[in-house]
Amino acid sequence: MQPKMEVGVLGATGMVGQHFVKFLNGHPWFDLKWVGASDRSSGKAYRDATSWRLEGAMPAGVAGLKVEDSKPGNAPKLVFSAMDASVATEIERAFAEAGHIVVSNSRNHRMEPDVPLLVPEVNPDHLKSIPLQQKNRGWKGQIATNPNCSTVVLTLALGAIKQFGINRTVVTTMQAISGAGYPGVASMDINANVIPFIGNEEEKMETETQKILGDFVDGAFRPHPMKVSAHCNRVPVVDGHTETVSVEFSNKVTAADLINAFNSYRSVPQERNLPSAPKQPVIYMEEPNRPQPRRDVERERGMAVFVGRLRPCPVFDWKFICLGHNTVRGAAGAAVLNAELMISEGLFD
Amino acid sequence: MQPKMEVGVLGATGMVGQHFVKFLNGHPWFDLKWVGASDRSSGKAYRDATSWRLEGAMPAGVAGLKVEDSKPGNAPKLVFSAMDASVATEIERAFAEAGHIVVSNSRNHRMEPDVPLLVPEVNPDHLKSIPLQQKNRGWKGQIATNPNCSTVVLTLALGAIKQFGINRTVVTTMQAISGAGYPGVASMDINANVIPFIGNEEEKMETETQKILGDFVDGAFRPHPMKVSAHCNRVPVVDGHTETVSVEFSNKVTAADLINAFNSYRSVPQERNLPSAPKQPVIYMEEPNRPQPRRDVERERGMAVFVGRLRPCPVFDWKFICLGHNTVRGAAGAAVLNAELMISEGLFD
């Protein structure tokens, strides 16, 4: 048995950072030994610098770590970034420049022309953009990113059926409050209410989906030509983004084709048996009223996407519901699976 | 000042019936003097037969009425029907046959080829089908219906912009729990959850919308040719159905055209100043995150539809949010406005 690789988390005291700390707890490959945060927290023990807001207790092994400045210095080679978007650009670049492998959940570098935006089952080959990135920027390190939480759910579902040719997709999200961090959404805004707006979320879903489902060829990302229209809403649910999806296909496809494609979808993370990879990344539920966020989101350790209610769409071809765990598969778990994929590619050597 | 017209409510003890009782309280034209219900309740005082579940107290004038059998006999000429679908067909027909004007919220007769399915602003001319109905069935009375609660919201919004030519509409609803009656949705099902399924709701929205926006010509309903695809969901909101809508138009149309069309939409109910008609049936809200059900649904006595967030749709032409009060504009208020329209047409004479 190999020794574990030491890893760090940038922005470890915030909500996304806490999700990283929780998700990495007991990880078979990674050993969280370094936590970085803003000046305000640095020098304190993690337990003192952090208002732990997740269910269950703070992992004991992390509680005593000293919080470091968000500077390369003594950080491990692999760092996960949960930095706030307002500061992530500079900090992540500084780490990559200093030779670190930055696996980021922040939105800042996602759409850059030499940064992979990964959903490991869907576009593992986008990692081919890393050498270009290193050459362009003169970095020994690298930055890889995962998509917005609502995009992950959609792209895993579409990734499973992309083979049938997708022309157009209309998606409406009903997103959990945990997607907005802490304090995030005021209870006066969301209690017994719907907020039909999440800043920049629709634009992110529309453009990120095209990049992820597209190709990296001849040294450039070629977005998928499908048109995507997103309607993003916040609903009073704790965890789990639910999405209604209508899809127009370019090829003829039956319900049986689609359900089979969802359930049999396997890709590189499954083939390589990566530790955070769900055995079955997309699970079709037969019950007429599932998936549901409160009842289904924690299944498969939050790493699978659940699809249901496949039925003909009078406007396009087919419509269905999908659901995924926004803070796991849509954030911390997404980045950790990215790192596992990168290791399995030998990108860290 | 004319004396008020005596009216009755069929199914008065149930949830929809209670909404009728509440909405009719203080009505300037109608005086609720007759309440009908199932055998189990008949003979009791309304206050004793009814578990009043609405906010505020039971109207004093109704509390003492004796609950009658759901049979024509001594009922007033005009009866509103809040009968459960399992029994509405027979009972409503019996009343119409006996010469009553039945203004029904039940789904049973909505899609019949000689029964008007009314949204008074959108298709008041569908009342022209009544003589056909009377002739077909040999009735002196008549039945008119209002649509499903989620359909009313959509058709008022689309009615205001129908002039630009609508080819296709994809709609996702986030529907309030009050739409399911009482006890309706179990709290174990909906607390902090989304239920992505409401039985038959999508089919109703798709077909009812086509009938309402269509024409009655040459003695027959000609459905509007637009294609409608509905995704219906229940969310933990008390009152108010919120709907995301993407629309493809056959004509070129600008945002200003649409907003102007929403805000300036006036029709027969407004022209005739019907007592339950909202002054402005569709209200466009400029705020970036409105309308919201908890904050907006009670405005305009629950009789207007609120639209917001008009923006280009990458898949079709335009997309927006709309909101309406499901138990008022989508049920009791809808039927009462129907009756007001019918009176203003002289149909009761």
Added chain:
Amino acid sequence: MQPKMEVGVLGATGMVGQHFVKFLNGHPWFDLKWVGASDRSSGKAYRDATSWRLEGAMPAGVAGLKVEDSKPGNAPKLVFSAMDASVATEIERAFAEAGHIVVSNSRNHRMEPDVPLLVPEVNPDHLKSIPLQQKNRGWKGQIATNPNCSTVVLTLALGAIKQFGINRTVVTTMQAISGAGYPGVASMDINANVIPFIGNEEEKMETETQKILGDFVDGAFRPHPMKVSAHCNRVPVVDGHTETVSVEFSNKVTAADLINAFNSYRSVPQERNLPSAPKQPVIYMEEPNRPQPRRDVERERGMAVFVGRLRPCPVFDWKFICLGHNTVRGAAGAAVLNAELMISEGLFD
């Protein structure tokens, strides 16, 4: 008909300030003509300085008012204070010193030995402390306060039955999120949860209750000797604080005595027919499961307290439930009723 008195609101742009603006809209005696706020807002129109968060639209007459600095200068004689506790002490004193009548909802002066803490039905005679206050402080103006929102509910219920001699009270509150202002409680904290802690709330309930139910004699407040123990909790309810109460009486008292005392409670505000006074300040509900916040809190314009479920207490004598509207009877409405009482006493002349 007399002209209305011009009034102002200090802290008008915050949540409590907005509740004052809403409550004063259409008031028969008061005309809101002056709104004060922090430097950041002053000079702007109220509509531009304020993120209006209440249900319904911002009152048109106030939207165009220019926001003023929170300094006496040109303010009307009567100002309501919705100032944040962090600044209320100095600002309220400055206004009182400058001759203004400050009717405050802030906690800062509540427990001072020469400031009345008023529930107009319960202790209108505490206004006798105003001359002492003016003498002590050399003010031409004056400050009067209303209690914490949870205290108002309890003291109105206890005020109605105080005559039977109260020795001890144990109260547990289930408080609405609107009591915490905006953004107030994070949805991640309260969604489908209970927070068993509200900072300083228990201390306020315990001490304020004693002051309110006590006497002002010989130039000093003499707190009521009853012992009060409060357990304060936040629950996911929008408006309305629900409180369970166990009471030990010094005299023998029957259920009929207590229910009669609740329902027949009338005091100075009712006798003088003050415009914001509820006709019946305490309403006993006979239903076995009432009052309930969502169903009952808006009754009587939010100015009454609802009591229910009176039953023997195995530990003390009697126990019951009470409910009141925290932002109306517990805040803006409380202060406005205080001002009405003060006018009716001739204190403004």
Added chain:
Amino acid sequence: MQPKMEVGVLGATGMVGQHFVKFLNGHPWFDLKWVGASDRSSGKAYRDATSWRLEGAMPAGVAGLKVEDSKPGNAPKLVFSAMDASVATEIERAFAEAGHIVVSNSRNHRMEPDVPLLVPEVNPDHLKSIPLQQKNRGWKGQIATNPNCSTVVLTLALGAIKQFGINRTVVTTMQAISGAGYPGVASMDINANVIPFIGNEEEKMETETQKILGDFVDGAFRPHPMKVSAHCNRVPVVDGHTETVSVEFSNKVTAADLINAFNSYRSVPQERNLPSAPKQPVIYMEEPNRPQPRRDVERERGMAVFVGRLRPCPVFDWKFICLGHNTVRGAAGAAVLNAELMISEGLFD
């Protein structure tokens, strides 16, 4: 390693029955091989007879079991009863008479003078009443019961500090919706609301607490003389009953005494290392706003009770908050731990 003991569940298709099925899944001593239900379900496979409503999937090993009539016949010796109270009396007696060991969650036999009402940490010695029961009733079998869900939470907390002498307790509960089964509480009743009433719950808490904390001496239960007053409320929380508690002690006791007593409380289930026993049955949380149901209820597999906010009570001596999992420690887990205790006593031999 011993073979597991085969067990059955009566009323296995209902909500409490499902909790038994879930809790017994993977149990080291018990193997669920028999499921009984009403005539309507008998003969079907469990998966077909049951609308599975719990989070996660139905345990595979149970899904295929044939549902049996609720009659002794071929049932295993040990049966857990999740029967509805309307039928539990007769059925449980029939099983006990036929020689079965009935470990029941139903309320029917709890207060009988020869039936133990067990909280294994608190009153394991009450099992001494079993021989009396068998003699009284001529049974070879036996019935043991666990308390109401809200009582378990209170009695574990009080059990830990009973040594200091408890005279009086006032408790207010804020109970989760899962405590009411399915469909249980209508969402129209509890969404954004508090229901200040749960039928018979207060009486159960008051009398059951006295029996549990009392003694079984000289062949009879002698209830604890403490007075208990309960106020029971339903709040919109999924799982976990939160309770505010004020306690009067007969002895002088400090906060340190109490916190130490909570945290060091160990009893027979811990000494015998019973498989469902929490290592630490009562856990005192130091955070100022904990425990909270959504964040803490799943800790320790739902089998511990969490206490917090110990502070002086102005009316009695001390007050605090406690929380427990109503469907685990308050129902299925409680009964399973009872059975483990009974086995460890040799009562099944």
